[in-house]
Amino acid sequence: METNADLARYGEGIGRYHDLLYPFLDLPSALARVGSVVEPPCRVVDFGAGTGQLAVALAGRGYTVEAVDISSAMLDQLRARDTDGLVTRHVADMTKADVGDDFDLCVITNNTLFMLPSQGLQRAALSRASAHLVEGGHLIVEGYDPSFYHTMSREHTQSSVLGDGTLLVDSMTCDPVNQLLIVLRTFVSQGTVRTYPEISRYAWPAELDLMAEAEGLRLVERWGDWEGGAFTRSSGRHISLYRRAV
Structure with missing residues (x-):
């Protein structure tokens, strides 16, 4: 936790x-x-x-x-x-x-x-x-x-480009029993890759x-x-x- x-x-x-x-x-x-x-x-x-x-x-x-x-x-x-x-x-x-x-x-x-x-x-x-x-x-x-996340039955991945040209890849899973959304956020910029977990309890x-x-x-x-x-x-x-x- x-x-x-x-x-x-x-x-x-x-x-x-x-x-x-x-x-x-x-x-x-x-x-x-x-x-x-x-x-x-x-x-x-x-x-x-x-x-x-x-x-x-x-x-x-x-x-x-x-x-x-x-x-x-x-x-x-x-x-x-x-x-x-x-x-x-x-x-x-x-x-x-x-x-x-x-x-x-x-x-x-x-x-x-x-x-x-x-x-x-x-x-x-x-x-x-x-x-x-x-x-x-x-x-x-x-x-x-939380409606969309609460009903997810499998990992959901989406990507976007941020304003400075950084590629963001989010891999999301949901624990509906504990009302937790777990997102692994990966930032790719100029050859550098940084990953941070983000957990929210909705x-x-x-x-x-x-x-x-x-x-x-x-x-x-x-x-x-x-x-x-x-x-x-x-x-x-x-x-x-x-x-x-x-």
Whole structure:
């Protein structure tokens, strides 16, 4: 089973490819969606902030932003992106983080909650998110819809070319009993081959709601995209808005 130390090492290795793998194409819509929940200069904490695509953009809009990530390499990239030094960074495990209790919004985007490999760790992260919020504060969680992966009966391989010309080959297997998606990611670039395992423990929306409710967070709304489209059986992801109980 993957540990939090494994996640730190994963961030150290895959950080160089992060923005190529996960370009935040919906960033303008995400900023608008956040703006519909809280307005600047509200306080926002980004759990699993990675290279800071959302955190830095929010700070640029006038929010007071703090970023939490277990990988110092990821946060180094955030610092380079944050040319005005607006985001406060914390190298910390989001299942144990304690950077304050007066935030109006916590965001956990880009499947980051699923990178925690057990329900217990995911609940711990939701508990810490709730503890960081003021009464009535909000949490936004973005995760992939697991339907396609959950029904895979054999290994699935796909390839793509990333923006810098790197060839990416993903070999995926699924353990539906434990709700684990195991991806072996191979990057081929200029004669160099690098391979990293990526394990995510997916949760169905109903399970996510139960975990959140156990930590004092009630579902307000769920969307199928950052533009606010309905979440349906054909949605590739779900974006859930929770409110901390008053």
